[in-house]
Amino acid sequence: MNCEEYREAIAADPSFDGGAGHLTECAACQAYRADMLALEQTISRALAIEVPELQVPELPELSTSTTDNVVTLPNRRWVSATWIAMAATVVVAAFLGVRLIGTGVEYDSLTDEILAHLDGEPYALRVTDAAITDERLNSVVPAAIAQLDHSAGLITYAQSCSINGHDVPHLVIQGERGPVTILLMPNEKVSEARSFGGNNVVGVILPIGNGSVAIIGERGERLDIIEQEILKSVTWST
């Protein structure tokens, strides 16, 4: 380890304790480390601003039990890290057998419900190259509902979720800017594409036949590329 490498490491994380051999022999880096630790103390104190007294907002009554909407983490396996696009052929064949019970919360729009749902599963948005197993994918998107050709893509999360009272396969793929969420919604018909987003998130709900697909990624993500792949490869059969 040289001086530049050591200083980058200590500046990225002042608790860095590697490079002991270099540090012992380099007085300049010892001084740099001491400066960084002092700086860190000041940063920490500066960030710890006073917090006003907690004001909990009025919370609406919810009608569901706590066990109705639990989710589980998917199993993962290692595959090629190269993600190009998801090629999916979706054939809607039947309504899903078991319907999860919703939260009992009324949302203003489908977009609101989708965003609220994503808030509930932050762990789905992991930056990873570990794909889920075929078994996992097939259980979330069973053949009776859809057929997915994912040979060209990397799906890192799959979970059957409830959106607007319907079971919806919730998938996450790895985009250029980070994880991208894809919700396959065969029961949600929209008349035209709806874009939405904020400072950090962009999304679109695409109409496809009698259903739709929501795609949500980090701001800056090239959703248009993923949209084209989805539009080309998704076919509703009903």
Add this chain to the structure above:
Amino acid sequence: MHSSKTAAERRQRFDEYVGVYHQDMYRYAAWLSRDKAIAEDVVQEALLRAWKSLDALREDLSAKQWLLTIVRRENARYFERKRLETVDIDNLTASQAALLAEQPDEELDEMRQAIYELDDDYREPLVLQVLMGFSTNEIAEQMGLKQGAVLTRLHRARAKLKDQMVKQ
């Protein structure tokens, strides 16, 4: 009977999370928005959304990251709704200025101003690391970045702060 007990347990769980993590939520919101009044609004909205989504949180160990993710999204939505873009450091509102002048300590005031002036891309990972105690891997997950990108941003953030403090 069962449902009322469940509702009570749910509320108790919510109150426990809020009690433990409210300070983190507020400080994260304040440094994201750079405005104390906005931070209070964002936290209120985040608490509501957390309450509605509480059943989706299965593991208590994930609660902090889950709540901060909600704060992050609420902050983004707030700015999207309000169409607020950039902050002119020379024309701060009272609640923006309040963030910079908390205590009569010259060194801390200078550091707060230097942090305030950092780009969002640099300020956010710094807050997550220093205030929230997140590892670089956890920050990468929170922000949807590669770990290498987080390390680079943290390194640059501290270098900028160091330079700024030397200048002042």
